[in-house]
Amino acid sequence: MSARVTEERQHERRWALAILAALGLLALLPLARPREDLLNFVFLILLSITLAESWNVVAGYAGQVNLGHAAFFGLGALITRALWIGGTPVPLAMAAGAATAMVFALIIGVAAFRLRGAYFAIGTLALGEILRTTVGNVLPEISTLPAATIASYQLTLRYYLALVLAAISVIAVAALATSRLGLGMRAIREDEEAAEASGVGALSLKLTALALSTALAGLAGGLFAYYHISYYPAHPFGPQWTFDALLMTFIGGVGTLQGPVLGAALYVVLKEYLALRWVDIHLLIFGALFVAIVLLLPGGLVQAAERARGMFGRRA
Amino acid sequence: MTVLAQQLILGVLIGGLYGLAAAGLSLVFGVMRVLNVAHGELIMLGGYGAFWLASLLGIDPFASLVLVIPGSLLLGAVLYWGLFAFVVRAHEETRVKNSLLIGFGLALALHALAVRLWTADERSIPTSYSGAVLAVGDLAIPLVRLATLVLALLLIGALQLLLSRWRWGKAIRATAEDWQAALLTGIDIRRAYLLAFALGTALAGAAGALITVAYSVSPSIGLEWTLKALIVVVLAGLGSMIGTFVGGLVLGVAEAASAATFGGPYREIVGLVIFVVVLTVRPRGLFGR
Numbered sequence: 001m002s003a004r005v006t007e008e009r010q011h012e013r014r015w016a017l018a019i020l021a022a023l024g025l026l027a028l029l030p031l032a033r034p035r036e037d038l039l040n041f042v043f044l045i046l047l048s049i050t051l052a053e054s055w056n057v058v059a060g061y062a063g064q065v066n067l068g069h070a071a072f073f074g075l076g077a078l079i080t081r082a083l084w085i086g087g088t089p090v091p092l093a094m095a096a097g098a099a100t101a102m103v104f105a106l107i108i109g110v111a112a113f114r115l116r117g118a119y120f121a122i123g124t125l126a127l128g129e130i131l132r133t134t135v136g137n138v139l140p141e142i143s144t145l146p147a148a149t150i151a152s153y154q155l156t157l158r159y160y161l162a163l164v165l166a167a168i169s170v171i172a173v174a175a176l177a178t179s180r181l182g183l184g185m186r187a188i189r190e191d192e193e194a195a196e197a198s199g200v201g202a203l204s205l206k207l208t209a210l211a212l213s214t215a216l217a218g219l220a221g222g223l224f225a226y227y228h229i230s231y232y233p234a235h236p237f238g239p240q241w242t243f244d245a246l247l248m249t250f251i252g253g254v255g256t257l258q259g260p261v262l263g264a265a266l267y268v269v270l271k272e273y274l275a276l277r278w279v280d281i282h283l284l285i286f287g288a289l290f291v292a293i294v295l296l297l298p299g300g301l302v303q304a305a306e307r308a309r310g311m312f313g314r315r316a
Numbered sequence: 317m318t319v320l321a322q323q324l325i326l327g328v329l330i331g332g333l334y335g336l337a338a339a340g341l342s343l344v345f346g347v348m349r350v351l352n353v354a355h356g357e358l359i360m361l362g363g364y365g366a367f368w369l370a371s372l373l374g375i376d377p378f379a380s381l382v383l384v385i386p387g388s389l390l391l392g393a394v395l396y397w398g399l400f401a402f403v404v405r406a407h408e409e410t411r412v413k414n415s416l417l418i419g420f421g422l423a424l425a426l427h428a429l430a431v432r433l434w435t436a437d438e439r440s441i442p443t444s445y446s447g448a449v450l451a452v453g454d455l456a457i458p459l460v461r462l463a464t465l466v467l468a469l470l471l472i473g474a475l476q477l478l479l480s481r482w483r484w485g486k487a488i489r490a491t492a493e494d495w496q497a498a499l500l501t502g503i504d505i506r507r508a509y510l511l512a513f514a515l516g517t518a519l520a521g522a523a524g525a526l527i528t529v530a531y532s533v534s535p536s537i538g539l540e541w542t543l544k545a546l547i548v549v550v551l552a553g554l555g556s557m558i559g560t561f562v563g564g565l566v567l568g569v570a571e572a573a574s575a576a577t578f579g580g581p582y583r584e585i586v587g588l589v590i591f592v593v594v595l596t597v598r599p600r601g602l603f604g605r
Contacts, residue, residue, distance in 0.1 A: 065416050067353065111595040118351050118412050122546045123591055125353065129543050130588045137581030192409075239539055243424050246417065280432050287425025294417045295402050 009178045015258040016174035023167050030156045039159055045268045046162035047223055048248055052260035053169040054216035055245035060255035061173075061182055062209035063189025064113070065121045068128030069245050072101035072214040074237030076221025078135065081143060081233070084226065090161075094222030101218030102211050109210045113203055116192075128237060136234035144230035158227045165223055169216050170261065176212070177257050185209050189255070247286060250293045253302025262301055318454045323572045325457060331568020332465035333527055335561035337541050338548035339472050340519030346554040347492040347512035349408050350400055353419035356542030357426035358517050362388050362524025363533035364434055370441045377441045377529035378463065381522055388521025392514035395422075404509055423538055430535035440532035464526040469561060471522055475515065476557045488512050492554075547587040550594055 026042060055069050076097035083093035108127055112119040145153075176182040184205050187195035196202050224236055244267070252263025274282035297303060341355045352358075362384050369380040399422070403414050448459040479485040484507070490498040491508040499505050527533060527541070544567065552563025570590065575583035 063413070065413050067416060067420055107592065111592045115595065116409070116412075118416070119550075119595060121351070121353075121416050122550065123595070126543055126547065126588050126591050129539055130584045133540075133584045134582060137584075239424075243420065246420065250417075281428060283428035284425050284432065287421045287423075287428060290421035291399065291418050291425070294414060294421065295399070298414075 005183070012174055012177045012257050016170060019170050019258065019261050020167060023163055023170070027160070027163055030159060036155060039155055041268070041272070043155075043159050043162050043227065045265050046159075046166040047220060047227075048244065048264035048268055049166040049261050050162075050169045050216060050220040050223070051241070051245050052248035052252070052264045053173050054213050054220060055242075056213075056249045056254065056256075056260045057173060057176065057216065058206075058209045058213035059246075060249060060259075061176065061189065062185040062206050064206055064209070066124045066210075066213070067121045067242060068124030068126065069217055070237050070239055070241035071124065071128035071131050072105060072217035073221040073224070073241050074128075074131060074135070074234075075101040075104060076218030077225040077236040078221075078233060079218075080222035081225035085146065085149075090222075090226055094219055094226070097222040097225070098215045098218030101214045101221070105210050105214035106207060109207050113206045113210075128239065128242060132234050132237035132239075135237055136232070139233040142230050143233050150229055153229070158223070161226065162223055165219055168219075170257070172212065172216065173257050181205065181208065186255070243286075243290075247290045250290060250298075250300050253300035254298070256302045259300055259302045266301075320576050322455055323576050324569055325455060326461070327568040327570075327572025328565055329458070329461040329465050329568070330531075330571075331565035332468040332561070333523055333530070333564070334544045334548050334567050335564020336468035336471060336519060336523040336526070338545040338552070338564055339475060339557050339560050340516035340523070341542075341545040342549050342552070342554055342557070342560050343475070343488075343512055343519070344516035345549065347488055348400070348404055348415075348509050349411055350403055350415040350513075351412055351419065352400075352516075353416060353542050353546075354422040354426060354538070355419075355516075355520055355545055356538035356540065357423045357430075358388070358391070358520035359524040359527065359541045360430060360533060360535065360538045361391070361426065362521030363528035363537070364430065364439075364524075365521060366525035366528050367434075367439050367441055367533060377443065377525060378467070381467075381525055384521045384525045385518050389514045389518040391521070392517025393510060395517065396510050396513040400513060401506075401509075404506075423542070427535050427538055430538075434535065436535055438532045438534040439528070441529050443529070458530075461530045464530045467526060468523070468564075471519065472557050472561045475519065478515075479557070484508070484511055488515075543587065547590055550591055 023046075026046075029042060030039065051069075051073065054072075055066060058064050058066050076094070078097070079100045080090075080093045080097035083096055084090055088096070104127065108123040109120065112123040176185075184195065184200045185208075187198070187200050188202050188205060192202055221236055248263035248267045249260045250263070251259075251266055252261065253259025271282065271286075274285060278285070293300060299306075337355070337359055340358075341352065344355075345351050365384045365387055366377050366380045369375040369383060370377050375383070399418055400415065403411055403418060406414060443460075446460060450457040450459055450462065479489055487498070487503045487508045488511055490501070490503055491505045491512075495505050498508070523541075524533065527537070548560060548563040548567050551566060552560045567587065567590070570586045571583050574586040578585075
């Protein structure tokens with residue numbers, strides 16, 4: 001293993017520890033009995049971290065652009081909600097949701113990954129939209145929790161679950177980033193043919209990345225279903241969720257551990273601010289921002305920080 | 317039996333528009349290796365163009381094509397200069413990836429812009445001949461939709477003619493075939509890219525106008541039509557515009573048949589099934605040429 005890879009590993013480990021320490025501090029927040037809207041706000045950041053990291057696994061590390069990520073988030077939500085309201089314990093229901101998301105992903109993945117990237121993007125985009133339309137047609141009614149569940153609703157419980165999921169996704173991505181598996185994925189991202197030629201099994205690695213990514217997305221969807229009192233079943237399938245994941249990952253830095261975490265925090269703050277000020281055009285602003293980042297700063301904040309460090313000499 | 321036949325006829329009629337929607341996307345992807353997932357939003361803008369021309373100036377929606385097509389051509393050129401010219405500088409794999417990302421961002425921005433300009437309501441263009449029907453036995457063929465099918469075929473035929481006869485049409489095809497060889501023979505491939513993207517956008521605009529007169533337009537139709545176009549491209553492959561048109565008809569009929577068999581709510585599923593089956597059965601054959 002070359003010195004550079006070892007150095008990168010240490011870098012990733014330091015970031016993982018820093019993020020986990022920050023999450024640990026956030027675990028103390030409910031003890032201070034804060035206002036509910038603050039807890040909801042942090043919850044949103046935590047959910048976003050899981051969603052962004054899940055997209056980052058398949059797109060950032062393995063280089064496969066998933067344009068239908070909402071499909072897996074939505075499937076997780078759909079299955080979890082149905083099982084949970086039906087009486088299954090939440091952890092089991094969420095596991096079932098994640099498994100369903102993974103199975104759908106593998107069906108698309110096996111068909112599309114044999115070809116190059118564009119097919120996978122089309123397949124996932126199709127899966128997302130087709131499921132959204134179909135769920136909207138078959139289940140047009142709003143899904144509301146039973147009165148007894150609402151009466152015993154505990155926000156703190158959801159908050160801690162979100163915290164645990166965010167920690168799991170960060171640990172999973174950190175473990176991936178520092179493993180041979182992650183190294184192989186990055187090799188595929190950079191040059192698939194060269195990776196194959198040097199003995200990396202591209203198809204199985206891409207499928208592994210996809211399975212991990214969609215399982216995390218399914219869990220995030222399950223959390224969404226557990227958190228919201230009422231929503232339309234088709235809502236979590238909406239392309240907005242995919243876009244959120246893309247934008248957060250790109251703001252922070254695609255293919256890095258810390259990027260999606262920073263991106264998620266910044267995006268949620270920015271979104272709350274912009275949505276208050278410019279209700280109807282904040283999506284226009286975000287769309288334009290996203291295009292600008294892809295064209296001008298494809299490495300996001302992480303790349304910007306590296307550039308700044310390069311400019312002002314190596315202080316760190 | 318009559319009910320099924322009627323549904324299939326309606327499937328063929330909308331299938332023509334699927335083909336037209338896919339033709340522009342196929343041209344752009346084939347020539348530039350850029351997969352523009354905002355194609356449906358360009359269709360949507362064409363639809364609102366026709367809607368504005370009809371509601372503000374009272375121009376007949378079919379006649380408005382004369383303005384919508386050049387307008388879309390111009391919009392395509394602007395989008396190329398502003399965005400996609402940067403994308404085509406990258407090598408092929410990065411190019412596809414970046415075009416997907418940029419298209420996705422563009423789609424969202426255009427959707428938000430349309431909601432802002434025209435609200436989220438569905439709009440259509442009522443005309444004096446909107447309800448006209450051609451009766452064949454027990455079957456009823458809506459004349460407006462029949463006209464859109466014929467126009468879609470004419471436009472695709474015109475494009476095919478343009479690509480095979482016009483000097484720059486040949487340059488576009490040569491670039492699609494092998495851009496390095498095209499460059500070596502002295503073809504200005506940047507201009508071929510620009511033309512292909514502008515033509516693709518013009519086709520999208522025309523499709524949008526026809527969709528608006530025969531059906532309706534709303535800001536959210538973009539993604540839906542991008543998807544139909546993508547499925548048709550997967551089904552029909554690149555290279556032949558007539559093939560794309562036929563692919564559109566096949567998707568229209570398949571949707572109608574599945575709606576008749578499994579019920580309306582499940583009509584969209586068929587597109588996904590086509591996608592998975594085509595890639596599983598003929599992975600190399602269809603998208604490649």
